[in-house]
Amino acid sequence: xxxxxPDYRYPVALLLLTLVAFFSIEISHPYxxxxxxxxxxxxxxxxxxxxxxxxxxxxxxNFHQYLGTPVxxxxxxxxxxxxxxLLLSNFMFGxxxxxxxxxxxxxxxxxxxxxYFFGRYFELDDAxxxxxxxxxAFCSFVIIGGNSWIHVTGLAAYLPWILLYTVRQCYSFDLxxxxxxxxxxxxxxxxxxxxxxxxxxxFEILTVILFCLLDSKSTKFTKALVxxxxxYFLVVxxxxxxxxxxxxxxxxxxxxxxxxxxxxxxxxSYNLKYWLSGLIDPFSSTSVITQFELHYLSFVGYLTILFxxxxxxxxxxxxxxxxVLGTVSIILFLFAIMWAGELIVTRLFYYVPVxxxxxxxxxxxxxxxxxxxxxxxxxxxxxLKQLSDYASLTNKTVKVVAATVIVVHLCIFIAVYSFSPxxxxxxxxxxxxxxxxxxxxxxDGRIISASLDDVIRGDKLIPGFSAPYLGYDYATLxxxxxxxxxxxxxxxxxxxxxxxxxxxxVFNLPADEPFYIPQETLExxxxxxxxxxxxxxxxxxxxxxxxxxxxxxxxxxxxxxSLARPMVYWQEAVDNARLSxxxxxxxxxxxxxxxxxxxxxxxxxxxxxxxxxxxxxxxxVAETADNQMSLSVPKGRHSIALRYADRSFINGAKISGAxxxxxxxSLSFAKIRARLVNLxxx
Numbered sequence: 078x079x080x081x082x083p084d085y086r087y088p089v090a091l092l093l094l095t096l097v098a099f100f101s102i103e104i105s106h107p108y109x110x111x112x113x114x115x116x117x118x119x120x121x122x123x124x125x126x127x128x129x130x131x132x133x134x135x136x137x138x139n140f141h142q143y144l145g146t147p148v149x150x151x152x153x154x155x156x157x158x159x160x161x162x163l164l165l166s167n168f169m170f171g172x173x174x175x176x177x178x179x180x181x182x183x184x185x186x187x188x189x190x191x192x193y194f195f196g197r198y199f200e201l202d203d204a205x206x207x208x209x210x211x212x213x214a215f216c217s218f219v220i221i222g223g224n225s226w227i228h229v230t231g232l233a234a235y236l237p238w239i240l241l242y243t244v245r246q247c248y249s250f251d252l253x254x255x256x257x258x259x260x261x262x263x264x265x266x267x268x269x270x271x272x273x274x275x276x277x278x279x280f281e282i283l284t285v286i287l288f289c290l291l292d293s294k295s296t297k298f299t300k301a302l303v304x305x306x307x308x309y310f311l312v313v314x315x316x317x318x319x320x321x322x323x324x325x326x327x328x329x330x331x332x333x334x335x336x337x338x339x340x341x342x343x344x345x346s347y348n349l350k351y352w353l354s355g356l357i358d359p360f361s362s363t364s365v366i367t368q369f370e371l372h373y374l375s376f377v378g379y380l381t382i383l384f385x386x387x388x389x390x391x392x393x394x395x396x397x398x399x400x401v402l403g404t405v406s407i408i409l410f411l412f413a414i415m416w417a418g419e420l421i422v423t424r425l426f427y428y429v430p431v432x433x434x435x436x437x438x439x440x441x442x443x444x445x446x447x448x449x450x451x452x453x454x455x456x457x458x459x460x461l462k463q464l465s466d467y468a469s470l471t472n473k474t475v476k477v478v479a480a481t482v483i484v485v486h487l488c489i490f491i492a493v494y495s496f497s498p499x500x501x502x503x504x505x506x507x508x509x510x511x512x513x514x515x516x517x518x519x520x521d522g523r524i525i526s527a528s529l530d531d532v533i534r535g536d537k538l539i540p541g542f543s544a545p546y547l548g549y550d551y552a553t554l555x556x557x558x559x560x561x562x563x564x565x566x567x568x569x570x571x572x573x574x575x576x577x578x579x580x581x582x583v584f585n586l587p588a589d590e591p592f593y594i595p596q597e598t599l600e601x602x603x604x605x606x607x608x609x610x611x612x613x614x615x616x617x618x619x620x621x622x623x624x625x626x627x628x629x630x631x632x633x634x635x636x637x638x639s640l641a642r643p644m645v646y647w648q649e650a651v652d653n654a655r656l657s658x659x660x661x662x663x664x665x666x667x668x669x670x671x672x673x674x675x676x677x678x679x680x681x682x683x684x685x686x687x688x689x690x691x692x693x694x695x696x697x698v699a700e701t702a703d704n705q706m707s708l709s710v711p712k713g714r715h716s717i718a719l720r721y722a723d724r725s726f727i728n729g730a731k732i733s734g735a736x737x738x739x740x741x742x743s744l745s746f747a748k749i750r751a752r753l754v755n756l757x758x759x
Contacts, residue, residue, distance in 0.1 A: 087193065087203040087204075087206070087207050088190055088193060088194075090207065091189050091190065091193055091207050091210045091211070092186060092189075092190070094207075094211060094483075094487055095185055095186050095189045095210075095211070095214060096182075096186075097487070097491075098211070098214075098215055098487055098490060098491055099181075099182055099185060101491045101494075101495050102220070102491070102494045102495055103178060104495070105494070105495035105496065106494070106495070106499045107509070108174060108175065108177075108178065108509045109178065109181075109224055109494075109499065110177040110178050110180070110181040110223060110224045110227065110230075111174060111177050111178070111224075111509055112224045112225055112499070112501040112502075112503065112504060112505060113224070113225035113226070113501050113502045113503035113504075113505070114225055114226055114502075114503075114563075115177050115224065115225060115226065115227050116505055116543075117505070117543060117548075117549035117550060117551065117563060117581075118151075118549060118550050118563045118564075119151075119177075119226075119227055120173065120174070120176070120177065120554065121549075121550040121551065121552075121553035121554035122139070122148075122151065122152045122550060122553060123152070123153065123159045123160075123163060123176070124163060124173055124553070124554060125139055125141070125148075125152070125553050125662075126148075126152055126153075126154045126159070126160065127159075127160055127163045127164070128662070129662040129663075130160065132661065132662060134661065134662040134663055135154065135663075136148045136152060136154050136662055136663070137662070137663045137721055137722060137723045137726065138662065138663045138721040138723075139152075139553060140558065140660050140665075141550075141552045141553040141556065141557060141558055141559065141562075142550055142552060142553055142559055142561070142562025142563070142564065143559075143560075143561060143562040143564065143567050143571045143572075143575050143682070144523075144560070144571060144574055144575055144605060144680075144681060144682040145571075145681035145682045145684070146562065146564060146567055146568070146571055146682070147322075147326060147568075147684065147686070147721070147723060148723075149322075149323070149326055149564060149565075149566040150269055150271055150319050150322065150323045150326075150566075151269045151270070151564070151565065151566070152269060153228075153267060153268055153269030155267050155319065156264070156267040156268055156269060158180060158183060158184075159176075159180065161179075162176040162177070162179040162180045162183070163176045165179050166178075166179060170510075172510040173510075174509045174510040174511065177227055180227055180230065180231075181223055181224075181227065181230045183234075184223075184227075184230035184231050184233060184234040185214045185215075185219070185230060185233070185234070186214075187234035187235070187238075188210075188213055188214040188219065188230070188233040188234045188236075188237065189210035189211060189213065189214040190210065191210075191234065191235070191236075191237035191238040191241065192206070192209045192210040192212075192213040192214070192237040192450070193206040193207060193209065193210040194206075194237075194238075194241060195209075195237040195238075195240060195241040195451075196209050196210075196451075196454050198241055198244065198245065199398050199399050199402050200398070200399070201399065201454060201455070201458045202457075202458050202461050202462075202479075204457070204461060204476075204479035204480075204483065205454045205455075205457040205458040205461060206454060207483060208380075208384075208453075208454055208457050208482065208483055208486060209450050209451070209453070209454035209457075211483065211486060211487055211490070212377055212378055212381050212450045212453065212454075212486070213233065213237065213446075213447060213450045214233065215378075215487075215490040215494075216376065216377045216378070216446045216450065217355070217359060217373055217374050217375065217376035217377070217446075217493070217500070218374045218375070218442060218443040218446045219233040219443070219446070220494060221373055221374055221500040221501065221502075222374060222443065222502075224499070224500075224501050225501050225502035225503065226270075226502070228268045228269060228270040228273060229273075229443065231264075231265070231268040231270075232265065232268070232270075232273045232277070232443065233443070235261045235262075235264055235265040235268075235277075236265075236277060236444075236447060237447070238257070238261045239258065239261050239262060239265065239277060239281060240280075240281065240284060242254045242255070242257050242258035242261070243258060243281050243284055243285060243305070244284065244288060246258065246285075246296075246301060246304045246305070246308075247284075247285055247288040247289055247292075247296060247301050248294070248295050248296060249296060250296075250300070250304060255304065255308060258308055259308055259311050259312060259315075262274075262277075262308070262309070262312045263312055263315050263316060265277055266312065266316050266319070267316070267319075271323060272435045272440065273440070275431065275432070275435070276440070276441060276444065278309065280409060280413070280444055281305070282305060283409060283412070284405065284409065285298075285301050285302065286298070287404075287405040287408060287409070288301075288401060288405060289301050291401045291404055291405065292398065292401040294397075294398075314733055314736050314737060315733065315737070316733075317729040317730070317732055317733040318725075318726045318727070318729035318730040318733060319726065319729070320729065321725040321726065321728060321729035322723055322725045322726040322729065323566075324725070325725040326566045326568070327434070327566060329568045329569055329570075330565075330566045330567065330568060330569065331567050331568060331569045331571070331572030331573070332565060332566075332567070332572070333434050333565060333566060334569065335434075336427075336430075336433040336434055337433060337434060337435075337436055339427065341436055342427055342433060342435075342436055342438075343419045343423060343427075343438060344436055344437060345371065345436075345437045345438070345439050346417065346418050346419040346423060346437075346438040346439060347371060347374075347414070347417040347418045347438065347439040347441075347442050348371075348418065349414070349418055351371050351372045351375075352371075352374075352375045352414065352417075352418075352442065352445075353375075354372060355371075355372045355373055355374060355375035355376055356375050356376060356377070356382060357379070357382075358372075359373055359376035359493045359497075371439050373500045374439070374442060375442060375445075375446065376493065377446055377449055377450060377453070378486055378489055378490060379489060380453075380482060380485065380489070381449065381450060381453040381486075382453075383456075384453040384454070384455075384456030384457045384460060385449055385452050385453045385456055386456070387456035387457075387459060387460060388403060388452050388453065388455045388456030388459065389456075391456070391459045391463075392455070394459060394462075395455065395459070399455060399458075402451065402455065403452060403455050406448040406449075406451040406452045406455075407448075407452065409444070409448045410445055410448035410449050410452065413441050413442065413444035413445035413447075413448060414442065414445045416438060416441045417438050417439050417440070417441040417442040417445060418438065419438070423438050457482070461475060461478075461479060464478060505541070505542070505543050505544070506541055506542050507542050507543060507544040507545070511544050511554075513544075513547075513551075513554075513555045515628060515635060516555040516556060516557060518627075518628070519557060519608075519609045519635065520556065520557055520558070521608065521643075521644070522558065522606050522607065522608025522609055522641055522643075522644065523558045523559060523560045523605060523606045523607040523608060523609070523641075523644075524547055524552060524557060524558065524559045524560065524607070524608075524609045524610075524611055525559075525560050525561075525584065525602060525607050525609070525610050525611070526546040526547055526548040526559075526561075526581075526583040526584070526610075526611050527546075527583055527584045527586055527592055527610060527611070527612045527613060527616060528546050528548070528581075528583040528584075528585060528586070528612075528613040528616075529585065529586065529613055529615060529616070542632055543581065545611070545630070545632035545633045546583060546611050546613060546632070546633060547559065547611050548561075548581040548583045549562075549563045549580070549581055550562055550563045550564075558606070558644070560575055560578060560602065560605060560607050561575050561578035561579060562575075562579070563579065563580050563581070564579075567579065568682075570682060570683075570704060571682055574605070574682055574703075574704055576598070576601070586613075586616055589617065590616070590617070591616070591617045591618065591619040591622075592610075592612050592616050592617065592618055592619060592622065592636075593619055593622065594622075599623075599638075602638075602641070603638065603640055603641045603642060604642055604703060605642070605680060605705075606641055606642045606643060606644050606680045607638065607641055608637060608638055608639075608641035609627075609635060609636070609637060609638075610624060610635070610636040610637075610638065611633050611634075611635055612633060612634045612635070612636060613632070613633060614629070614630075614631065614632055614633055614634060618634060618636075622636075623638065623640070624636035624637060624638055625637045625639065642678075642680060643680065644658065644660075644679075644680045644681075645658040645665065645667060645677065645678070645679050645680060646677070646678055646680070647671070647675050647676070647677060647678075648675065648676040648677070648678050648707070649675050649676065651671055651672070651673065651675055652672075654669075654670070654671040654672070654675065655668075655669070655670040655671070656668070656669055656670075656677065663720060663721045663722065664718055664719060664720040664721065665679055665681075665718075665719040666716070666717070666718055667679075667716075667717035667718075667719070668714075668715070668716055668717070669710050669714070669715050669717060670713070670714040670715075671710070671712055671713070672712055673712045674709070674710065674711050674712045675709075675710055675712075676707055676708065676709055676710070677707070677708045677710050677717065678701065678705055678706070678707055678708075679705065679706040679707075679708065679719055680705055681705065681706055682704055682705070682706075683698070683700040683701070683704050683705060683706050684721065686721055686722060686723060686724055687706060687719060687720065687721050688719075688720055688722070689708050689717065689718065689719045689720070690717070690718045690720075691708075691710060691711065691715050691716070691717050692715055692716055696708060696709060696710075697709070698719065706719065
């Protein structure tokens with residue numbers, strides 16, 4: 078059975094094939110993984126994290142969006158791979174826009190290798206496992222989903238390792254495997270997407286239950302359940318800071334504090350017809366990509382489907398763990414597909430707390446892709462065994478057939494991604510790397526973006542050119558300040574004060590209608606320091622509007638409102654009063670000089686986690702009627718520091734540290750006690 082080549086060569090071959098496929102895609106579509114949310118949300122916030130750490134601070138707050146907003150779990154501030162990728166991109170290319178290609182490559186390599194070793198645990202042939210590694214790493218959900226949401230590639234990287242070490246615990250407890258399982262689960266959470274973490278935990282417990290029920294050689298279910306529970310307890314302890322932080326932010330969130338409505342919850346559920354058609358038709362009939370076209374997410378390769386059906390036809394030849402693996406995979410594959418669609422499983426989970434705050438069931442189809450890949454390598458393994466049983470076929474011939482199948486399989490994936498239009502959840506046409514010539518000019522006030530209702534290419538809706546209008550989280554990318562932003566966990570107070578302007582934070586206006594803001598809205602903007610209006614060039618300007626045109630290029634006009642409030646200012650008009658300020662990651666440093674006591678208004682949304690000091694002496698941070706922050710400052714020259722510290726994160730870190738220390742001390746005491754007993758008894 079293909080044992081002529083030492084085992085270590087197969088992981089090396091898999092690594093090389095992964096690199097070939099990855100760079101083939103990149104040559105055809107440069108910056109392939111820099112689309113949709115990766116470009117407009119994740120790059121800005123990951124870069125915010127890096128700038129914070131390089132300045133000597135841990136990122137707790139973001140002053141650049143939503144009138145100021147706390148850093149959330151989506152920032153993935155504790156995941157080191159994102160930091161490393163940003164640094165490598167800047168070092169190698171002189172900018173940060175290649176960082177997501179580096180992240181994707183790392184995750185795809187880990188995904189392919191993880192799947193290979195998952196298959197090898199069940200003693201499947203090396204070639205079968207290599208086939209599965211390629212399939213899993215380059216299935217369309219991982220590649221197309223990953224170029225929009227980078228955490229999809231992260232889930233692909235960690236899922237096979239998590240299930241590998243979970244299954245191992247079902248047969249016997251292994252401390253090394255237990256600790257590796259803990260490590261990969263922590264990484265899966267630190268990716269910054271708790272929805273996939275929870276989904277993974279769900280499939281993990283189902284895996285434990287099914288293996289313990291279906292395989293008489295497995296350990297008792299109670300033992301496996303204890304191992305599962307203890308492992309997740311340790312995951313919670315290790316990650317308690319971000320768990321408490323997320324719990325608090327979810328409680329006060331504008332959009333996740335309560336269960337979603339049924340219609341919002343099942344939005345973009347996976348129609349079985351689209352899933353089936355995507356298996357056999359991953360190509361487009363048009364050269365234009367639409368937004369959230371789910372048809373293309375189910376492709377796992379034509380040969381994968383062939384071996385899937387071969388398994389169904391010949392599954393009875395399998396025995397032992399492989400037979401159990403096949404049955405478990407069929408059950409979990411069907412479960413994933415039913416949950417991804419608007420079926421009874423979806424309805425059942427809607428009534429489970431926490432699950433009903435997570436939208437878009439189609440995201441679960443990635444688990445279907447994983448288990449259909451598992452089933453296919455069982456089929457491939459059957460195929461190779463039957464080839465080997467033919468007396469007329471030499472071992473060398475079997476190896477050549479296996480290699481041919483793998484190469485053809487890889488070429489199909491390369492053809493799908495390299496020679497057809499790039500598929501993504503939202504295609505942005507701005508060429509990379511991006512630049513912003515106004516980042517120094519418009520940094521002294523907040524921004525409002527105004528664009529058209531829709532961007533149409535043919536019969537398709539796409540984001541089009543988004544960078545020039547500074548919507549989404551582009552303000553964070555350039556160190557500017559925007560009135561709105563893109564954050565699923567924005568607070569209720571923040572959402573209300575920013576008038577519900579979210580995601581692509583623009584005022585959508587019809588073409589040919591002059592740019593106009595009602596007076597009441599304009600006063601609200603001025604109060605919050607909106608000084609700059611970035612307006613799509615296709616929108617006519619009103620000569621009578623109270624703005625001054627400051628800049629114009631191919632895509633936009635930039636207008637200035639001289640009546641906007643500063644970002645930090647004296648509430649009272651005082652002669653010869655001076656005020657200067659600097660925004661840092663978690664703080665605002667203010668220098669004041671006034672001949673009488675006064676009130677300084679910091680034009681940021683009030684949050685109870687802010688504290689303030691004047692010359693090192695604590696003062697109260699008051700909340701104005703408009704939800705801004707107010708500081709009472711004595712007369713004279715002073716240095717003021719307004720700082721944000723996330724108490725839920727810090728308290729979680731204290732508890733986590735204390736429990737980990739207690740566990741270490743308990744284990745050390747038990748070990749010392751055992752040695753003393755042995756010493757005195759023997």
